[in-house]
Structure formats: structure tokens, C-alpha cells
Amino acid sequence: MVANSDLMRGVAEPIILNxxxxxxxxxxxxxxxVNEKTNNAFQWKEGTLYPCLHRLEAxxxxxxxxxxxxxxxxxxxxxxxxxxxxxxxxxKEEWAVFAKSVNVLLSATV
Amino acid sequence: MVANSDLMRGVAEPIILNxxxxxxxxxxxxxxxVNEKTNNAFQWKEGTLYPCLHRLEAxxxxxxxxxxxxxxxxxxxxxxxxxxxxxxxxxKEEWAVFAKSVNVLLSATV
DNA sequence: ATCTATACATAGACAGGCGATGTATAATAA
DNA sequence: TTATTATACATCGCCTGTCTATGTATAGAT
Numbered sequence: 001m002v003a004n005s006d007l008m009r010g011v012a013e014p015i016i017l018n019x020x021x022x023x024x025x026x027x028x029x030x031x032x033x034v035n036e037k038t039n040n041a042f043q044w045k046e047g048t049l050y051p052c053l054h055r056l057e058a059x060x061x062x063x064x065x066x067x068x069x070x071x072x073x074x075x076x077x078x079x080x081x082x083x084x085x086x087x088x089x090x091x092k093e094e095w096a097v098f099a100k101s102v103n104v105l106l107s108a109t110v
Numbered sequence: 111m112v113a114n115s116d117l118m119r120g121v122a123e124p125i126i127l128n129x130x131x132x133x134x135x136x137x138x139x140x141x142x143x144v145n146e147k148t149n150n151a152f153q154w155k156e157g158t159l160y161p162c163l164h165r166l167e168a169x170x171x172x173x174x175x176x177x178x179x180x181x182x183x184x185x186x187x188x189x190x191x192x193x194x195x196x197x198x199x200x201x202k203e204e205w206a207v208f209a210k211s212v213n214v215l216l217s218a219t220v
Numbered sequence: 221a222t223c224t225a226t227a228c229a230t231a232g233a234c235a236g237g238c239g240a241t242g243t244a245t246a247a248t249a250a
Numbered sequence: 251t252t253a254t255t256a257t258a259c260a261t262c263g264c265c266t267g268t269c270t271a272t273g274t275a276t277a278g279a280t
Contacts (some may be wrong), residue, residue: 002208005199005268006120012267015215022218028227038211047269050229056266059232073227073276091114092216098112099209101148105125106202108132116267122237138258142225157238160260165236183245183258 001041008042012052014091017084020062026075027053053078061087111151118152119175122162127194130172136185137163163188171197 001007015034019025025033031044040065056062064076080088112118125144129135132190136141141154166172171194190198 001213002204004120004204004208007204007208008269009119009236010114010116010217011212011250015212018216022278034215037214041207041211042215044226045269046229047271048267051267054229069227071226071277075227091165094112094114094117095212095216097151098114098117099212100207101112101151102121102125104147105121105144105152106128106205118238119236119267138259155238156258156260157240157262158236161236164260179258181246181257185258 001043002077008048011095012044012048013056014088014095016049016052016056017061017080017088017091020078020080021085021088024079026077028075056084060084111153118158121205122154122158123166124198124205126159126162126166126200127171127201128191130188130190131195131198134187134189138185166194170194172177 016030019030019033022048027046027049031049034042034044038070053062053064057064058079062078063081064078067075067077069075114141126140129140137156137159141156141159144152144154163172163174167174167188170191172188173191174188177185177187179185
């Protein structure tokens with residue numbers, strides 16, 4: 001698992017936006033899915049996700065709507081806004097450039 | 111260029127350690143080399159590098175030694191310690207796992 | 221009756237990057 | 251001559267996102 005929380009900075013937002021680009025999701029679901037899809041390399045908790053969701057909503061990149069689920073529990077479902085979709089494209093490109101740069105700098109020969 | 115400084119967190123240290131794993135270098139040289147090798151995707155400044163070097167030295171991952179260069183300017187040359195070399199291996203593996211996870215999470219299908 | 225899972229929320233601690241600023245010298249340009 | 255740029259070190263303080271801990275509430279399982 002990735003113990004270094006510094007690395008996590010800056011990637012939570014694009015990851016969430018990318019999830020919501022595919023389908024409407026609620027917070028708890030996102031946490032579980034992130035952890036599952038990384039085989040627990042990432043171990044997100046509420047303290048990581050919820051503030052991030054609120055930031056994204058304040059920035060109008062996502063929107064929320066309460067719904068009562070089949071299990072009778074209230075869930076806040078999030079969807080991507082048009083602005084969010086545009087930012088997602090930028091963030092993905094930014095990540096690609098960033099990751100490529102780090103890979104170059106961490107390669108054997110300098 | 112990578113505008114998001116949050117992404118930079120956590121990668122400065124392994125990058126520096128990796129540089130010093132290949133040869134003895136001084137701070138100003140590292141800044142120039144990082145910017146050059148990323149085609150200015152990274153634009154490190156003194157405020158990024160020097161505190162980081164001091165942290166690494168305090169943690170005994172690197173060591174320093176003053177020298178007078180050919181241009182008559184004093185330079186502080188850094189070298190990797192054995193401990194630093196061991197941490198570098200860990201950090202590189204950590205980056206690999208991290209980058210792979212992000213790539214999975216940013217892929218089209220969720 | 222207790223524990224676990226679901227599902228939301230937030231406060232405060234912590235730490236690293238970055239802009240700004242500072243010192244000092246050498247070389248170059250106006 | 252003077253001004254600027256490049257080299258080379260250093261640090262202060264702001265900002266911001268992550269994480270631990272804590273809280274509320276409900277449903278289902280033990």
C-alpha cells in the first residue's frame with residue numbers, strides 16, 4: 001500500500017471527477033471503489049473524501065442530490081457538471097505530463 | 111507545464127535521491143537539471159529545493175561538503191548515504207505502485 | 221444487547237511547495 | 251561606468267490538502 005500521503009495530494013480530485021464522468025455515485029461508494037480497484041494500495045477514509053467532494057461542489061465541478069436508497073438509507077448522489085467535465089480533461093492531461101516527467105527523473109541514467 | 115503544486119509533493123525527495131545516486135551534485139545544478147530534463151514541465155525554484163535538501167540531510171539520507179568551483183564560486187556538493195540509497199529503492203517502488211493505481215483510477219471504464 | 225457496516229459530516233494537526241526576499245560574486249551588456 | 255543577468259546559497263510565511271479522531275444516525279447480524 002502507498003503509505004506516503006504526500007503523493008495523494010492532487011490526485012483525489014481528478015480521480016473523483018473521472019468516476020463521476022462515468023456514472024452518478026455517492027461518497028461512501030467512491031471510497032469503497034477506490035480502495036477496491038487499487039487492491040488497497042489506496043486506503044481512502046471519510047476524512048479524505050468528503051472535504052474533497054465539498055470543495056468540488058463549491059467549485060461547481062460536481063452537483064449533489066439526496067436520494068433514499070433501497071436499503072432505506074439516505075445517500076447524496078453526485079454528478080459531473082459541464083465545467084467539471086472540462087476540468088477533468090485538463091487534469092488528466094496534467095497527470096500524464098507529470099507522471100511522464102517523474103518517470104524520466106527517476107530513471108537510472110541522469 | 112505542471113501548474114498543480116500539489117502533485118509535486120512527495121516526488122521531490124525521490125527525484126533528488128535518484129540524482130545523487132548517480133553522481134555528486136550541488137543544489138543549483140539540480141534545479142537546472144530537473145527543469146531541463148522535463149522541458150520545463152517542472153519549474154523548480156530555490157524555495158522548493160533547498161529546504162528539501164536540508165530535510166534529507168537532517169534525516170541522514172544525504173551528506174554535504176563545500177567546494178570551490180572552477181568559476182571561483184563556493185558550492186555545496188551532496189552525496190547519497192547508504193541509508194539514502196536504501197530509502198531510494200523504497201521510494202521508487204512506492205512511486206511505481208502509486209502511479210499504476212492512479213492510472214487505473216483515471217482510465218475510462220470504472 | 222453488542223457489534224459491524226452503511227452513510228453522512230467536520231475540526232484540528234501536520235507538513236511540504238512556492239512566492240518573495242535576501243546576500244554575495246562574476247560576467248556581460250548598455 | 252553602470253545595470254543587468256547568471257550563479258549559488260538561504261529562509262520566512264502563506265496556503266492548502268490529507269489524515270486522525272470524533273460525531274450522528276440507522277440497519278442488520280451475533
